[in-house]
Amino acid sequence: MxxxxxxxxxxxxxxxxxxxxxxxxxxxxxxxxxxxxxxxxxxxxxxxxxxxxxxxxxxxxxxxxxxxxxxxxxxxxxAKLDTGAMSMVIEHGITTQQISVHQVYDVRRTIEMRTVALAALRRTEAEAAAIAQSARLMRENFQNPEIVMEHDIAFHEAIAAASHNPVFSLIVTAFSGVTRRTWVIGWRTRSSSEDQLKMIKGHEDIAEAILKGDPRLAAEHMAQHFDKSVKALLDAGIA
Amino acid sequence: MxxxxxxxxxxxxxxxxxxxxxxxxxxxxxxxxxxxxxxxxxxxxxxxxxxxxxxxxxxxxxxxxxxxxxxxxxxxxxAKLDTGAMSMVIEHGITTQQISVHQVYDVRRTIEMRTVALAALRRTEAEAAAIAQSARLMRENFQNPEIVMEHDIAFHEAIAAASHNPVFSLIVTAFSGVTRRTWVIGWRTRSSSEDQLKMIKGHEDIAEAILKGDPRLAAEHMAQHFDKSVKALLDAGIA
DNA sequence: GATAACAACCTGTCATACAGGTTTCAAGGG
DNA sequence: CCCTTGAAACCTGTATGACAGGTTGTTATC
The missing domain is CATH 1.10.10.10 (Winged helix-like DNA-binding domain superfamily/Winged helix DNA-binding domain)
Incomplete structure (x- = not known):
C-alpha cells in the first residue's frame, strides 16, 4: 500500500x-x-x-x-543525557544471567579507579564537600543498611561527577541498579560492626584523598575498597 | 506552574x-x-x-x-545481550554535544587498558589468532583507510571479547560508532605513510604482547596507542 | 508414513475516534 | 495600557476495529 x-x-x-x-x-x-x-x-x-x-x-x-x-x-x-537505557541493558544482562555480578564489579573497579583519580585532580570544592558529605552520612546512619547503601551509591556517583567526564557518570550510574540488588548481601557478610565501620572508613579515606588532591592515593584506597567488596560478595556466594 | x-x-x-x-x-x-x-x-x-x-x-x-x-x-x-541501546545513547550524547569525542577516548583508554591486560591473561589460542589477524589485515590494506578502520574496530572488539567479560565487550562495542565517525580524521593527521605504518606497528605490538601473555606489556602498548590517537585527534582540532 | 493444503494464531500497519493536556491569541475588564 | 480570562487550535494518550502477511501445528490426502 x-x-x-x-x-x-x-x-x-x-x-x-x-x-x-x-x-x-x-x-x-x-x-x-x-x-x-x-x-x-x-x-x-x-x-x-x-x-x-x-x-x-x-x-x-x-x-x-x-x-x-x-x-x-x-x-x-x-532529552538530556540519561542512564535509563544503559541501566536497563545491564539489568537485562543480569536477570537473564548473561553477565554476572562479579563481572560488573570488575568493570566498576576499572572505571572507578579512574574516576577517583580524575576527581582528585579536577574536583571543585563543592564536589569534594559533597563526596565527603556522603561518606559522613554513611557513618552517621551505619545502623541502617538501606540508608548507608543509598549514600554509598551517591558517593560513587558524586566521584564520577567530579571526574568531569559525563561518560563516566553515565556508566557508573548505570551500574547503580545492580548495586542496589547486591549491596545488602555484601554488607551482611561484614558480620561485625567493626568490619562495617572499617568499610566506611575506607570511604572516608577516599574522600580525604580527593580533598587533598592526591590521585595516586585516592586510586589506591578505591582499589582496596573494591577488593574488599568483591571478596565480601564472593564469601556470600555471589558468582 | x-x-x-x-x-x-x-x-x-x-x-x-x-x-x-x-x-x-x-x-x-x-x-x-x-x-x-x-x-x-x-x-x-x-x-x-x-x-x-x-x-x-x-x-x-x-x-x-x-x-x-x-x-x-x-x-x-x-534477546541476547546487545549493544544497540548503549551505542544509541552514546551517539545521542555526541550529536547533541553533551559529551565530547575526547571524553569518549578517555573512557576507552581506561577500559581498554584493562581489557588488553585481561586478554593477555585469559585469551584462548583462537582469540589471540583473531586479534593478530586483525592487525595483519590492517597492514595489508593500509592504503585503504576505510578498510583499515574496520579492522581496527574489529581488533579492539576482539580484545574485549578475549577479556571474557561481556560487560567490557558491551561498552567497547558501544563506542565503535563514535570511532567510525572520527577515525578517518585521526588517520589523515598521520600525514606520512611512515606514521601510518608506525601506528599499525603499535597494533601488532599489542597483539604480540597478548599472544605472549604479558599483561603489563600489553597495557603499556595500548596506553601508547591511545595517547597517540588522542594526540592525533587534538592536532586535528577535535575537542 | 510422508507430504501438502489448511486453519489458527501472531505480528505489522492503517484508519478513526475521542479524552485530556498545552499553547496561543484575542476579547473584555481593570 | 496592561492584565486577566476563556475559547480555539494543536498535541499527545489510549481504545477499537480491520486487514495483510508470516509462522506453526494439524489434518487430509496420496
Missing amino acids: QDPTETGGEPSPGLVSTAIQAITQHIRSEGLAAGDPLPSEAAMTRQLNVSRTVVREAFRSLSAMRLIDMSAGRRATV | QDPTETGGEPSPGLVSTAIQAITQHIRSEGLAAGDPLPSEAAMTRQLNVSRTVVREAFRSLSAMRLIDMSAGRRATV
Whole structure:
C-alpha cells in the first residue's frame, strides 16, 4: 500500500526502524540540543508517509531509551543525557544471567579507579564537600543498611561527577541498579560492626584523598575498597 | 506552574511504562533466558487490561533497546545481550554535544587498558589468532583507510571479547560508532605513510604482547596507542 | 508414513475516534 | 495600557476495529 520512493534501497526491517532513524537523523541534521522540540507526530506522519501508529511507536521507542522526553499535550523534546537505557541493558544482562555480578564489579573497579583519580585532580570544592558529605552520612546512619547503601551509591556517583567526564557518570550510574540488588548481601557478610565501620572508613579515606588532591592515593584506597567488596560478595556466594 | 521536581521522577503516569515494567518483571519472575518466548500481545492485553496499542508500544520499546527480539508472525523472544541501546545513547550524547569525542577516548583508554591486560591473561589460542589477524589485515590494506578502520574496530572488539567479560565487550562495542565517525580524521593527521605504518606497528605490538601473555606489556602498548590517537585527534582540532 | 493444503494464531500497519493536556491569541475588564 | 480570562487550535494518550502477511501445528490426502 505505502510506497513512498524508498531512497537508498534498504528493504527496511520495518517502517518503525526507518522512522526511528528519521527522527535521530533529524536531531543530527538540525543540530538540535537538549530541550529543543521535535516535530509533532502529525508532521512526521506526513513527512514519512506512514501511519501515526508507526511514528508513535518510533517516538515511544526513543522515549524508552531516554533520548527524547515525551509528555501529554506537548511536543517531544531532545532529552538530556540519561542512564535509563544503559541501566536497563545491564539489568537485562543480569536477570537473564548473561553477565554476572562479579563481572560488573570488575568493570566498576576499572572505571572507578579512574574516576577517583580524575576527581582528585579536577574536583571543585563543592564536589569534594559533597563526596565527603556522603561518606559522613554513611557513618552517621551505619545502623541502617538501606540508608548507608543509598549514600554509598551517591558517593560513587558524586566521584564520577567530579571526574568531569559525563561518560563516566553515565556508566557508573548505570551500574547503580545492580548495586542496589547486591549491596545488602555484601554488607551482611561484614558480620561485625567493626568490619562495617572499617568499610566506611575506607570511604572516608577516599574522600580525604580527593580533598587533598592526591590521585595516586585516592586510586589506591578505591582499589582496596573494591577488593574488599568483591571478596565480601564472593564469601556470600555471589558468582 | 513549572514543577522542577519532575526530573528523574519515578511515578510514570503512563500505561506504557507500566506495561514495560510488567514485561521485564515477567522475564525476571519466570527466570527467562535469551531465546525464550514472551507472552503474545493479545495475552498481555488481557492480563494488563489495556489496549493492544499500549502493549504494542511497550514491546516495541523493549525491542528498540534490544532487550527482546520481534519478528512478524512469531512471538517476541528474550534477546541476547546487545549493544544497540548503549551505542544509541552514546551517539545521542555526541550529536547533541553533551559529551565530547575526547571524553569518549578517555573512557576507552581506561577500559581498554584493562581489557588488553585481561586478554593477555585469559585469551584462548583462537582469540589471540583473531586479534593478530586483525592487525595483519590492517597492514595489508593500509592504503585503504576505510578498510583499515574496520579492522581496527574489529581488533579492539576482539580484545574485549578475549577479556571474557561481556560487560567490557558491551561498552567497547558501544563506542565503535563514535570511532567510525572520527577515525578517518585521526588517520589523515598521520600525514606520512611512515606514521601510518608506525601506528599499525603499535597494533601488532599489542597483539604480540597478548599472544605472549604479558599483561603489563600489553597495557603499556595500548596506553601508547591511545595517547597517540588522542594526540592525533587534538592536532586535528577535535575537542 | 510422508507430504501438502489448511486453519489458527501472531505480528505489522492503517484508519478513526475521542479524552485530556498545552499553547496561543484575542476579547473584555481593570 | 496592561492584565486577566476563556475559547480555539494543536498535541499527545489510549481504545477499537480491520486487514495483510508470516509462522506453526494439524489434518487430509496420496
